Amino acid sequence: xxxxxxxxxxxxxxxxxxxxxxxxxxxxxxxxxxxxxxxxxxxxxxxxxxxxxxxxxxxxxxxxxxxxxxxxxxxxxxxx
Amino acid sequence: xxxxxxxxxxxxxxxxxxxxxxxxxxxxxxxxxxxxxxxxxxxxxxxxxxxxxxxxxxxxxxxxxxxxxxxxxxxxxxxxxxxxxxxxxxxxxxxxxxxxxxxxxxxxxxxxxxxxxxxxxxxxxxxxxxxxxxxxxxxxxxxxxxxxxxxxxxxxxxxxxxxxxxxxxxxxxxxxxxxxxxxxxxxxxxxxxxxxxxxxxxxxxxxxxxxxxxxxxxxxxxxxxxxxxxxxxxxxxxxxxxxxxxxxxxxxxxxxxxxxxxxxxxxxxxxxxxxxxxxxxxxxxxxxxxxxxxxxxxxxxxxxxxxxxxxxxxxxxxxxxxxxxxxxxxxxxxxxxxxxxxxxxxxxxxxxxxxxxxxxxxxxxxxxxxxxxxxxxxxxxxxxxxxxxxxxxxxxxxxxxxxxxxxxxxxxxxxxxxxxxxxxxxxxxxxxxxxxxxxxxxxxxxxxxxxxxxxxxxxxxxxxxxxxxxxxxxxxxxxxxxxxxxxxx
Numbered sequence: 009x010x011x012x013x014x015x016x017x018x019x020x021x022x023x024x025x026x027x028x029x030x031x032x033x034x035x036x037x038x039x040x041x042x043x044x045x046x047x048x049x050x051x052x053x054x055x056x057x058x059x060x061x062x063x064x065x066x067x068x069x070x071x072x073x074x075x076x077x078x079x080x081x082x083x084x085x086x087x088x
Numbered sequence: 089x090x091x092x093x094x095x096x097x098x099x100x101x102x103x104x105x106x107x108x109x110x111x112x113x114x115x116x117x118x119x120x121x122x123x124x125x126x127x128x129x130x131x132x133x134x135x136x137x138x139x140x141x142x143x144x145x146x147x148x149x150x151x152x153x154x155x156x157x158x159x160x161x162x163x164x165x166x167x168x169x170x171x172x173x174x175x176x177x178x179x180x181x182x183x184x185x186x187x188x189x190x191x192x193x194x195x196x197x198x199x200x201x202x203x204x205x206x207x208x209x210x211x212x213x214x215x216x217x218x219x220x221x222x223x224x225x226x227x228x229x230x231x232x233x234x235x236x237x238x239x240x241x242x243x244x245x246x247x248x249x250x251x252x253x254x255x256x257x258x259x260x261x262x263x264x265x266x267x268x269x270x271x272x273x274x275x276x277x278x279x280x281x282x283x284x285x286x287x288x289x290x291x292x293x294x295x296x297x298x299x300x301x302x303x304x305x306x307x308x309x310x311x312x313x314x315x316x317x318x319x320x321x322x323x324x325x326x327x328x329x330x331x332x333x334x335x336x337x338x339x340x341x342x343x344x345x346x347x348x349x350x351x352x353x354x355x356x357x358x359x360x361x362x363x364x365x366x367x368x369x370x371x372x373x374x375x376x377x378x379x380x381x382x383x384x385x386x387x388x389x390x391x392x393x394x395x396x397x398x399x400x401x402x403x404x405x406x407x408x409x410x411x412x413x414x415x416x417x418x419x420x421x422x423x424x425x426x427x428x429x430x431x432x433x434x435x436x437x438x439x440x441x442x443x444x445x446x447x448x449x450x451x452x453x454x455x456x457x458x459x460x461x462x463x464x465x466x467x468x469x470x471x472x473x474x475x476x477x478x479x480x481x482x483x484x485x486x487x488x489x490x491x492x493x494x495x496x497x498x499x500x501x502x503x504x505x506x507x508x509x510x511x512x513x514x515x516x517x518x519x520x521x522x523x524x525x526x527x528x529x530x531x532x533x534x535x536x537x538x539x540x541x542x543x544x545x546x547x548x549x550x551x552x553x554x555x556x557x558x559x560x561x562x563x564x565x566x567x568x569x570x571x572x573x574x575x576x577x
């Protein structure tokens with residue numbers, strides 16, 4: 009991300025929200041299973057999964073380069 | 089065609105000048121390529137390591153004018169978000185609607201007591217920014233809101249999207265977060281398929297590059313989440329002086345020293361125009377807004393001392409490459425035709441040597457774009473290939489494989505001049521496609537004409553229209569896009 013030079017809030021502690029209390033009523037409304045947002049570890053896992061998913065961009069880059077190279081090869085062959 | 093001018097110093101100078109004109113056309117191509125080469129860096133240069141499990145009280149503000157057809161679905165989806173229910177309230181700012189919007193909202197407020205608030209303006213029609221400001225005044229007057237989500241009445245959020253956005257606000261340096269908006273028609277046809285690809289390229293792909301570069305051009309109007317501190321720092325109001333209030337908010341946030349982050353895994357579906365005229369009005373508003381922004385922030389461009397990201401070289405080139413694309417196309421066309429008249433062999437050599445660069449860039453960009461969201465990409469890959477238009481596609485093919493169709497004499501001259509001039513001819517033809525849709529006999533032919541002329545040239549034509557309207561000081565009207573509730577999940 010961008011440089012942190014001059015950013016408002018740099019060096020300040022991270023924002024936190026009050027913990028979620030999973031009541032019986034809340035559990036019932038969520039179909040008996042605790043929701044993801046009630047579990048900080050599950051939220052962290054979700055973020056980690058999204059972070060790792062970004063590595064698919066490398067596959068896209070490889071595919072894009074391969075298509076361009078293939079086009080170049082075909083063009084070279086056709087044009088002699 | 090033979091040489092028309094004598095071999096003099098003047099001829100050489102003219103040739104150099106024309107070559108420079110051709111080179112101007114390469115700037116948007118190189119800028120586009122640079123932007124797309126940066127995208128894969130998002131795998132390592134992103135904001136995920138600086139997030140946290142932050143679930144603030146979120147006030148969702150929806151500006152609405154005659155949105156009865158779509159509001160119920162949108163509110164139901166918001167109420168069903170995977171987010172703590174007691175930390176989510178929806179404020180619908182009814183801009184003096186004349187349809188069933190008040191009745192729809194009354195029913196929603198009854199179904200979700202305390203979580204859906206109806207704010208009504210008695211005097212409406214002043215545009216989205218004024219409507220939002222009415223809601224902001226009300227929401228900021230209370231202490232409850234910790235983050236504010238601005239959205240449109242027709243957009244639908246995927247269940248996990250809001251919490252994927254709020255996690256970035258855990259970092260106090262982040263002022264705003266935007267999501268990935270996708271064209272949401274269940275069965276996209278014609279123009280909505282082009283918009284589907286356009287959003288894939290402009291949002292899912294391009295905004296990742298902007299994340300990497302540390303400068304965001306625009307928070308999506310239908311999905312922008314602000315921290316309370318950020319809203320207060322930028323004055324607690326949305327800009328009403330331009331047609332690009334979203335972009336002004338984005339720039340103000342960053343100039344006030346906060347980051348703007350794009351979250352690609354927070355997905356939002358939006359209903360987009362299904363007709364060319366409606367699309368033209370929507371995009372004209374955006375394009376005019378960008379022309380206004382260029383003037384409003386003239387002190388910013390290419391000045392890193394003002395802002396390291398927005399004032400950076402990369403961002404400036406990216407911004408102007410889009411804004412001045414029609415000018416670049418015109419100059420390139422003039423350059424090529426001029427060179428052809430001056431020295432046909434030189435023109436042919438220049439064109440032959442350079443043409444593979446835009447072709448390779450185009451192929452690279454669409455392949456990478458499709459790969460960032462393969463599910464959407466595989467639905468619209470034809471529109472990706474035909475984005476510059478079927479005619480341009482044939483021109484590019486012929487340019488990539490010269491000699492495959494042997495031409496000689498007058499036919500070759502006509503073909504060459506057509507290829508060199510098509511870069512600029514497609515722009516007025518795109519305008520003609522819009523006019524064609526407005527005629528009774530032409531309406532059925534308009535989609536075919538759009539595929540022939542292309543979506544890209546239409547965007548260029550709209551940019552030209554924006555220049556003209558701004559130059560003439562045309563009234564800044566807010567043409568609302570008609571919403572019918574086509575979005576399906």
